Amino acid sequence: MGDFGFTVLKERHINYDANDKSIAEYIAEREPSFRICIECGCCSATCTTGNFIRFSLRELQILLKRGENEIVREQIDRCMLCGKCILVCPRGVNTRNVILLAREAFRKSVENEI
């Protein structure tokens, strides 16, 4: 039989039920405004970092909420905490604190504290 090139693909779904949402929960408990983001992208549009390298705070927030933590872990340190995103957020999300808490949560998760 010919080889049609079929192969079993890696799972593409966000495995929502299995994914670990503890980082997002850690942030939301301490910074409730994390919950009210409407994914408008204003923060990312204005972000100095995001205009030069791959970094979208909007994207990272939704990834955390879906438990897709690895990309966030890799990218979260790219933010330089300039705070421009706070100035433009129409929902008043305390974005800077979200980032600080995400970093803290990742640090603690390495140390098995959460």
Place this chain on the structure above:
Amino acid sequence: MLKADKREVVVIGGGAAGMEAAGQLAKAGCIVTLLERESVTGGHVKNWYHLFPDSRNSDEVIEYLARQVNHDNITVRTGVTAGSLEKNGKSIIINTSRGERIRSDAVIVATGFDLFESRRKEEYGYGIYDNVISSADLEMMFRKDSIKRHDGETPRRIGFVHCVGSRDAKVNNLYCSKLCCVTAVKQAMEVKKHIGNASVYCFYMDMRMGGALYEELYKESQEKYGIIYIRGKVSEVSENIDTRLIVKVEDTLAGRPLRMELDMLVLMAGMEMSEGGMGLAESSGLKTGENRFFAPADHHFGTNKSTVAGIFYAGACTAPMNITETISHARAAVADVMDYFRNI
């Protein structure tokens, strides 16, 4: 029981809501005084060009409203502001800007809305960059049949920014103004009708197409007019050396920041409680909601009622409404007034 016949009612505000309410009250036999603070009636409608969803010329609405108030029982008084309302037994006294005290048996407050002052969103450059205009400015251009940049050129690339002054904690307006999405769709199509080779872009957070035929209009705008929709809230606007506008936005669906140069940018200004309404609320103790519009006595059964017996609301002084809804709401206010007269 007081019959509606010869009852005196004062309607405050001579826009669509007030004019419709006055007309219906007069037909029911009431003696109506319509107070309008501007020198002409018609409110915002007279600044509009074509109306969604059917592109009706707004002049037709103006004519309809003018016919409604053309009735022997109605006295239209322009240039008069209602300063405050006070109860006196079952009567309500209206203190006007001319120092009069008008007695009435009931009052319909129809003070409408103000368009959000786009200057307050400084980052969009209204009043700073000449080619950043508001949705109301564009309507005036349509009315004059001339869509031009400040330098007289015809714009080829036009952008619409949704949610200007709405859904924005930064200007203390959490609510959605409800009409600006469909207005943007309508205006985008209208621009294409005027400038056939224009590229038109709408920057939106959500397309709120809840009204009758709105979604159909949205589809038509894509299908027949090639309007391009980009999901992302514009964060800032700047101007380059040849006065083209540069918008900063994230294309949230593609997940990447997007830069675009435009010849003209239209800000979809939201609706706010009118200054006049606000003044009346303060002077007369009428309750307002978190969104600063008049708070109705009941969200299901009393959207035309205030918490003061004899004072009623009609139209966009209670929430953003389109003209269709405003006219229905005004008629409902009159039904409540009639009911009130039957029961006092």
